[in-house]
Amino acid sequence: MRTVITKKLPLREMYVWELPVRIFHWVNAFCITFLIITGFIIAYPPAILSGTGAQQFGYWFGYLRFTHLTLGLILIINFLVRFYWFFAGNKFAKWNNYVPLTKRQWKGIFETVKVDVFLLTPKPIYDIGHNSLAATTYLGVFVLIIVQAVTGLAMWSAASEAPGAGLFQDFLFKAGGFFFLRHLHYMVMWLFILFIIAHVYLVFYHDYIERNGIASSIIGGWKFIDERLAKDYVNELNATEELDKKKHEIKELEKEVKETKAKHNG
Amino acid sequence: MNKKGKTFYEELMAKGYSRRQFLKFCGLMGGMLGLQSTGVAQIVEALETKPRLPVLWYHFQECTCCSESFLRASHPVIEEILLELISLEYDDTLMAAAGEQAEWVRAEAMKENYGNYLMVVEGAVPLGSPGYCTIAGKSAKQIFDEGAKGAKAIIAWGNCACSGCIQAAKPNPTQAMPVHKLNPGKPVVNVQGCPPIADVMAGVITYYLTFDKLPELDNTGRPKVFYGRRIHDTCYRRPCYDAGLFVESFDDENAKKGYCLYKMGCKGPNTYNSCAIIKWNNNVSYPIQSGHGCIGCAEPNFWDNGPLYATLPAIEGFGIETTATKIGAGLTAVALGGVAAHAIVTNIQKRSLIKNRTDDISLNVEDNQEYCGELGKRMDNLNKKIDLIRKDQLTYLGGGYRPDKPSDEPKN
Ligand code: HEM
Ligand code: SF4
Ligand code: SF4
Numbered sequence: 001m002r003t004v005i006t007k008k009l010p011l012r013e014m015y016v017w018e019l020p021v022r023i024f025h026w027v028n029a030f031c032i033t034f035l036i037i038t039g040f041i042i043a044y045p046p047a048i049l050s051g052t053g054a055q056q057f058g059y060w061f062g063y064l065r066f067t068h069l070t071l072g073l074i075l076i077i078n079f080l081v082r083f084y085w086f087f088a089g090n091k092f093a094k095w096n097n098y099v100p101l102t103k104r105q106w107k108g109i110f111e112t113v114k115v116d117v118f119l120l121t122p123k124p125i126y127d128i129g130h131n132s133l134a135a136t137t138y139l140g141v142f143v144l145i146i147v148q149a150v151t152g153l154a155m156w157s158a159a160s161e162a163p164g165a166g167l168f169q170d171f172l173f174k175a176g177g178f179f180f181l182r183h184l185h186y187m188v189m190w191l192f193i194l195f196i197i198a199h200v201y202l203v204f205y206h207d208y209i210e211r212n213g214i215a216s217s218i219i220g221g222w223k224f225i226d227e228r229l230a231k232d233y234v235n236e237l238n239a240t241e242e243l244d245k246k247k248h249e250i251k252e253l254e255k256e257v258k259e260t261k262a263k264h265n266g
Numbered sequence: 267m268n269k270k271g272k273t274f275y276e277e278l279m280a281k282g283y284s285r286r287q288f289l290k291f292c293g294l295m296g297g298m299l300g301l302q303s304t305g306v307a308q309i310v311e312a313l314e315t316k317p318r319l320p321v322l323w324y325h326f327q328e329c330t331c332c333s334e335s336f337l338r339a340s341h342p343v344i345e346e347i348l349l350e351l352i353s354l355e356y357d358d359t360l361m362a363a364a365g366e367q368a369e370w371v372r373a374e375a376m377k378e379n380y381g382n383y384l385m386v387v388e389g390a391v392p393l394g395s396p397g398y399c400t401i402a403g404k405s406a407k408q409i410f411d412e413g414a415k416g417a418k419a420i421i422a423w424g425n426c427a428c429s430g431c432i433q434a435a436k437p438n439p440t441q442a443m444p445v446h447k448l449n450p451g452k453p454v455v456n457v458q459g460c461p462p463i464a465d466v467m468a469g470v471i472t473y474y475l476t477f478d479k480l481p482e483l484d485n486t487g488r489p490k491v492f493y494g495r496r497i498h499d500t501c502y503r504r505p506c507y508d509a510g511l512f513v514e515s516f517d518d519e520n521a522k523k524g525y526c527l528y529k530m531g532c533k534g535p536n537t538y539n540s541c542a543i544i545k546w547n548n549n550v551s552y553p554i555q556s557g558h559g560c561i562g563c564a565e566p567n568f569w570d571n572g573p574l575y576a577t578l579p580a581i582e583g584f585g586i587e588t589t590a591t592k593i594g595a596g597l598t599a600v601a602l603g604g605v606a607a608h609a610i611v612t613n614i615q616k617r618s619l620i621k622n623r624t625d626d627i628s629l630n631v632e633d634n635q636e637y638c639g640e641l642g643k644r645m646d647n648l649n650k651k652i653d654l655i656r657k658d659q660l661t662y663l664g665g666g667y668r669p670d671k672p673s674d675e676p677k678n
Contacts, residue, residue, distance in 0.1 A: 190594030
C-alpha cells in the first residue's frame with residue numbers, strides 16, 4: 001500500500017464556528033430528532049390490544065405530547081438565541097451568509113451543484129464558512145423551523161390558558177383551522193427528514209473530497225483552510241476594519257466642520 | 267298586528283305553560299351563556315317585557331337538516347318552547363302557505379318589520395348561475411340581498427350558511443357562497459355545525475333579545491360561549507387518548523371497551539363545538555358516545571379534509587388514499603437511494619477527486635481578489651472625501667482660503 005502525503009498544500013487551522021453556533025447546532029439536532037420521533041408517534045400511535053383500561057396505562061400518550069411540546073419550546077428558544085447571533089456572531093455566522101444576495105453567492109451555488117450533484121471536479125470556490133449552496137438550504141431550514149413553531153404553537157393554543165395563546169388561536173382560525181395547520185405541520189416533518197438525509201450525507205461527502213475537517217468542525221469549531229484563502233480572509237478583515245475607521249474619521253471631521261461653520265457664521 | 271306586540275312570557279301563558287317552566291327556561295339559558303344570576307334576572311325581565319323578535323327564515327342550497335335540528339331541540343324545556351321564543355313571520359319550509367301566497371307573506375312581513383327583524387339564513391347561496399336556486403323568478407342572491415337589506419342582524423344557521431359545507435366542497439360547481447362572503451353589511455353570527463345544536467340557537471336569540479347585541483364572537487364569527495372549546499378537550503373518552511388506548515377497528519375489543527376513536531379518524535381534536543357538553547337528542551348522547559368519531563362538522567371545509575375515517579387527510583391530485591405519509595415515505599426512499607448511488611459513484615471517481623486535492627490544487631481565488639480590489643476602490647473614495655472635507659475646513663479656519671483661486675491666498 002502506498003502512503004500519500006501532500007507536498008504543495010499549505011494549510012492553516014482556523015476557528016470558524018464559535019461556541020454559540022455549535023451549541024445551537026447540537027441542541028437543534030437533538031430537538032428535531034426527537035420531535036420527529038415523538039411527532040410520528042402522535043400521528044401513528046401504536047396499537048395496544050390487551051389490557052384493562054386507562055388506569056393501567058396511565059398517561060403515557062399525554063406525557064409523549066408533553067415531551068413533544070417541551071422539545072418544541074426548546075427548539076424555539078434555541079432558534080431565538082441563534083437569531084441574535086445572526087447579528088452578533090462572526091463573519092461565518094452572520095445572517096447574510098444565508099441569503100443569496102451577491103453574485104459571488106450565486107456563483108458559489110452553481111459551482112457547488114456541479115460538485116455535489118453532477119460530481120464534476122471543476123475549479124471550485126472554496127469557502128471558509130458554509131458553501132453558498134449549503135447556506136441557502138439552511139435558510140430553508142430556518143423557515144421550516146419558523147413554520148413548525150407557528151403551527152405548533154397555534155395547535156397548542158387550543159388547550160392553553162397561557163398569555164398570548166389567544167393570539168395563536170385567532171391565527172389558527174384565520175389560517176384555515178386545525179385541519180390545515182395539522183396537515184402542514186405533519187408534511188413539514190417529512191421535509192425535515194429529507195433535509196437530514198441530504199445534510200448528513202453531504203457533510204461526510206465534503207469531508208471526504210475536501211478533507212478540511214468539516215465534519216469535526218461542528219464539534220470543536222476548527223477547520224483546515226488553504227493558506228491563500230486564509231490570507232485573503234485576513235486581508236479582507238483588515239480592509240474592512242480600515243474602511244470602518246475611515247468612515248468614523250469622516251464623521252468626526254464633518255462634525256468639526258459643522259461646529260466651525262456655526263462659530264464662523266455666528 | 268297586536269300579536270307582534272306580545273312578549274315571550276305572554277305567549278307562553280296564552281299557550282298554557284306555567285311560570286315555573288318559563289323561569290326554568292331563563293335559568294337554563296343563563297347557565298348556557300355563562301351569565302351570573304343578575305344576568306338571569308335580566309333575561310327574565312327582557313323576556314317578560316320586550317316583544318318577541320320577528321324572524322324571517324330563508325332557505326337556500328341545503329338539505330334542511332338544520333331546520334330538523336332546530337325543531338328537535340335537545341332539552342325538554344327548549345324543545346317545547348323554542349318556537350315561541352321568536353315570532354316566526356316567514357319560513358318557506360314550515361309555513362302552510364305556498365306559491366304566490368307565500369311570496370306575499372314574505373313581502374308583507376318584510377314591510378312590517380323593516381329594519382327590525384332577524385334574518386336567519388339556512389343554506390348557501392349559489393352564484394354560479396341563477397338556475398341553481400331560483401324561487402318565484404328571483405335568484406337566491408337577489409332574495410338574500412333583499413332580505414339582508416331590511417334585517418337588523420343575520421344568523422347564519424348551519425355550516426352551509428357559515429362556510430358552505432358540502433355545497434361549497436371542492437370543486438364547488440355552483441359557486442356556493444356562505445353568508446359572510448356575500449358582504450351583507452349587517453352583523454352576522456355563525457352558528458356552526460352540520461347541523462348545529464338547537465340549544466345554541468336558543469342561547470343566541472335569548473342573548474340578542476336581552477342585551478340587544480350579538481354574543482361575543484371569535485374571529486370566524488362563532489359565538490365563543492358555544493364554540494370556545496374543542497370536542498377533544500371536552501370528550502369523555504379523553505382519558506383513553508391520554509393513556510394511548512385506541513380503537514383499531516370498529517368491531518374490535520377496544521371499540522367495545524369504549525376507547526378513544528382517534529385512529530378511526532375522529533376529528534374531535536380539530537373541531538370546536540359543544541356536542542360533548544350539551545349533547546344531542548334530549549342530552550342522551552353525541553356521536554362519540556355512540557361509537558363513531560367526530561367528523562368535524564362545525565369546521566369550515568370539513569368535507570375537503572376527508573377521508574372521514576383517517577387521521578390525516580388525503581392529498582389532492584395523488585389519488586384518494588394518498589396521504590402525506592405515503593408521499594413522504596416515497597421521497598425518503600428516493601433520497602436514500604440517491605445518496606447510496608451518489609456514494610458509489612463518488613468512490614469510483616475518488617482517484618481524480620483525491621488527486622485534485624493532493625498536489626496540484628487549483629483554487630478559485632480570483633473572486634476574492636476582485637472583492638478585495640473593490641474594497642481598495644472604496645478606500646480610495648473615502649480618502650478623497652476626507653481630503654475635500656479637510657480643505658473645506660481650512661477655508662474657514664484660514665479666513666477665505668481658496669485653493670482654486672491662487673489670488674485669494676491669505677497674505678501674511
Ligand atoms: C422539527 C420540528 C417538528 C416536527 C418534525 C414536528 C412533528 C410533529 C408531528 C409529526 C406531529 C403529529 C401531527 C399529527 O398527525 O397530528 C406533531 C404534532 C404537534 N406538534 Fe410538532 N413538530 C415539530 C415542532 C413543533 C414545535 C416547535 C411545536 C410547538 C411548540 C410543536 C407542537 C406540536 C403540537 C401542539 C402538536 C399536536 C399534538 C396533538 O395532537 O395534541 N411541534 N408535530
Ligand atoms: S374520541 Fe375523538 S374527541 Fe374523544 S378523545 Fe378520542 S380523539 Fe379526542
Ligand atoms: S361530534 Fe363533531 S361531527 Fe358530530 S355533530 Fe359534533 S361537531 Fe359535528
